[in-house]
Amino acid sequence: xxxxxxxxxxTKSYGRQRxxxxxxxxxxxxxxxxxxxxSGSGKTTLLNCCAGRLAPxxxxxxxxxxxxxxxxxxxxxxxxxxxxxxTDWAFVHQNPRDGLRMNVSAGANVGERLMAVGxxxxxxxxxxxxxxxxxxxxxxxxxxDLPTTFSGGMQQRLQIARNLVSGPRLVFMDEPTxxxxxxxxxxxxxxxxxxxDRLGLSAVVVTHDLxxxxxxxxxxxxxxxxxxxxxxxxxxxxxxxxHAYTQLLVSSVLQP
Amino acid sequence: xxxxxxxxxxxxxxxxxxxxxFNLHNQGERTIPVVTGVNLKLNxxxxxxxxxxxxxxxxxxxxxxxxxxxxxxxxxxxxxxxGSWTDLAQADPREVIRLRRxxxxxxxxxxxxxxxxxxxxxxxxPMRLAGASDSESRxxxxxxxxxxxxxxxxxxLSPTTFSGGEQQRVNIARGFVHxxxxxxxxxxxASLDKVNRQVVLDLILEARDRGAAILGIFHDHExxxxxxxxxxxxxxxxxxx
Numbered sequence: 327x328x329x330x331x332x333x334x335x336x337t338k339s340y341g342r343q344r345x346x347x348x349x350x351x352x353x354x355x356x357x358x359x360x361x362x363x364x365s366g367s368g369k370t371t372l373l374n375c376c377a378g379r380l381a382p383x384x385x386x387x388x389x390x391x392x393x394x395x396x397x398x399x400x401x402x403x404x405x406x407x408x409x410x411x412x413t414d415w416a417f418v419h420q421n422p423r424d425g426l427r428m429n430v431s432a433g434a435n436v437g438e439r440l441m442a443v444g445x446x447x448x449x450x451x452x453x454x455x456x457x458x459x460x461x462x463x464x465x466x467x468x469x470x471d472l473p474t475t476f477s478g479g480m481q482q483r484l485q486i487a488r489n490l491v492s493g494p495r496l497v498f499m500d501e502p503t504x505x506x507x508x509x510x511x512x513x514x515x516x517x518x519x520x521x522x523d524r525l526g527l528s529a530v531v532v533t534h535d536l537x538x539x540x541x542x543x544x545x546x547x548x549x550x551x552x553x554x555x556x557x558x559x560x561x562x563x564x565x566x567x568x569h570a571y572t573q574l575l576v577s578s579v580l581q582p
Numbered sequence: 583x584x585x586x587x588x589x590x591x592x593x594x595x596x597x598x599x600x601x602x603x604f605n606l607h608n609q610g611e612r613t614i615p616v617v618t619g620v621n622l623k624l625n626x627x628x629x630x631x632x633x634x635x636x637x638x639x640x641x642x643x644x645x646x647x648x649x650x651x652x653x654x655x656x657x658x659x660x661x662x663x664x665g666s667w668t669d670l671a672q673a674d675p676r677e678v679i680r681l682r683r684x685x686x687x688x689x690x691x692x693x694x695x696x697x698x699x700x701x702x703x704x705x706x707x708p709m710r711l712a713g714a715s716d717s718e719s720r721x722x723x724x725x726x727x728x729x730x731x732x733x734x735x736x737x738x739l740s741p742t743t744f745s746g747g748e749q750q751r752v753n754i755a756r757g758f759v760h761x762x763x764x765x766x767x768x769x770x771x772a773s774l775d776k777v778n779r780q781v782v783l784d785l786i787l788e789a790r791d792r793g794a795a796i797l798g799i800f801h802d803h804e805x806x807x808x809x810x811x812x813x814x815x816x817x818x819x820x821x822x823x
Contacts, residue, residue: 562649565645574607
């Protein structure tokens with residue numbers, strides 16, 4: 327086993343404003359890394375730089391491609407990077423409306439990703455869409471409906487179906503359960519964990535919810551003011567936090 | 583069970599000078615010493631009881647061995663399948679996860695699960711993660727749940743709504759589903775009735791007989807006497823406050 331993604335000294339500044347500073351980590355196949363921290367700590371900036379959606383100011387993001395070995399994704403041409411993003415990678419947005427096309431049917435949303443990687447047979451595409459709708463617990467009878475007619479939780483599951491149908495190896499998630507009811511969150515978490523487990527996916531998950539991090543990830547990175555202040559095994563960081571900021575974060579959670 | 587029997591004289595777990603302090607940065611930089619200089623050696627086929635009053639650091643020690651708490655000083659050595667030793671106090675997260683999957687089991691006092699996952703899946707998961715097939719893991723899980731008298735009608739329900747005693751039995755089944763060579767038990771018989779307590783004691787004795795090295799906390803005196811053949815007073819290592 328070796329690394330799938332290697333991030334080295336990644337820095338992103340917006341003018342004089344620092345987004346994230348000097349972040350390094352490695353992700354191996356099958357690993358789920360969670361990034362936690364309060365809003366403004368730089369976790370979404372970091373995720374966007376890692377996922378090739380934002381050009382960093384410094385440092386590198388190296389990915390183990392299927393055919394060409396390790397490649398710095400920010401050194402790729404734009405078409406190459408776009409191809410990678412819609413084949414090997416997936417990005418699940420906090421707001422499903424940012425990851426879905428709201429004016430085409432649920433089935434088309436899922437099928438579009440397959441067509442982007444060359445699928446042309448209508449019957450096969452529709453069957454794959456039906457399969458993924460049921461795997462993400464969206465009623466297959468709704469395949470021809472527009473996502474605008476779906477609830478928030480259904481939209482989020484549809485976004486996940488759209489992302490996973492093309493068989494990605496690496497999934498980036500930005501607050502995947504944010505904005506959902508607690509009961510819907512539990513269902514989504516269970517589904518995500520099962521999918522990651524069974525498909526052997528690697529994932530980087532940004533969340534401000536420590537319980538989500540505990541359930542989904544094996545490793546945890548804590549960010550404060552754009553820097554990583556603590557990193558390690560998820561349960562150890564949460565149960566025996568060392569840094570003052572992590573201790574504050576963990577002790578501030580209300581126990582239901 | 584046809585598990586290969588481990589070398590009965592083989593050392594399985596070895597702690598040298600293990601020390602733990604908690605540093606509370608947000609509460610006036612208080613430092614709370616827990617244990618200092620813990621030494622112990624545990625062989626395959628032994629079951630050792632950690633003794634000491636509440637707050638003496640028994641659970642802390644178990645959590646350190648499981649990698650759930652960091653270690654301020656000392657070594658926590660666990661024997662690998664090939665006979666070599668790995669220091670859990672220094673191991674990186676990937677090594678800790680590997681050891682937890684294959685070598686080191688832990689039955690905690692509380693069950694922590696994702697809502698919605700069926701009991702049978704909660705119980706079979708560790709065996710599946712250790713490499714067994716779905717059906718093999720489910721069969722073994724069913725066998726344990728049956729022995730622990732958990733009605734079959736509950737198996738496809740999530741244990742989150744179960745009673746304390748039922749949750750504890752799910753937790754025990756989960757801890758015993760894979761034949762770990764080393765096993766950590768934190769009050770495995772608490773909140774169980776007499777019948778189920780005896781089932782758990784039998785499971786511990788069977789694990790000991792197949793050569794597992796077991797380290798546990800048992801507040802229940804009779805349970806401790808029934809399964810333990812070694813005793814360690816953690817008060818000996820009490821850190822000076």
